[in-house]
Amino acid sequence: MTSFGMGPSRASALIFNGRGEYLLHLRDDVPGIVEPGAWSLLGGGREPGDRSPAETIRRELREEAGLELPVLEPFAVDEVVEGDTRLFSVQIFAGRWDGDPSMLTLTEGIMLHWFRPDVLPRLRIAPSIVSLVLEHARMIQARP
Template structure:
């Protein structure tokens, strides 16, 4: 898939303990996946590359800088009807920080979750799929 076909980005951040950093989104009308756990991320601005987008979103939402992000996978973002409405480039990286020290400017909270807990959460479909793919690659 070409970069210009992808409008969204997400950061799949994993710590040394193998936990995933998830972002609880605001529960307000008009936003994607309201009230659901998701990855930090967002849509591109005109003329912006995918790497620039994810770094900007991490900074805007939590003043977080993760320089060693790598492209991991592209997932489809679906609407309530199950139809794909766009594509999200998921970047993967490691971050071992304390989420309590981050100044969250969007959403309700950030939290580290054990992989076994993720399927029990109310999550955005695309973020859950990205974690499923990551788990499939993880050593047993």
């Protein structure tokens, strides 16, 4: 079995479009999952066949939404606390996609939707995701 060593055990995708919007995933509201019923990024945990976080996120995007992005670049590592004791690292990748999320076949969660960064604070969403999106949006705006 191949693993990432001590690196992130999960991977997520910060997907943005040319209109400055970010694709979020409304998670199922069921017990036993992280952030049930909240908006989140697509992604998930590594599996035994994944040799890297990049393989994990590509597999997760295919499995959860039938989505293939030609370019996914490492953006950040997020530390997530679940409950009172469990801490895990998530490698965040960023990639551009200008498609229609209603055309994707979603296999987990309720729906996918594009959001502008300024509306994120009004959603049920982890503060760390809002911070990641705002940081990415500022970086994109600063590019010449």
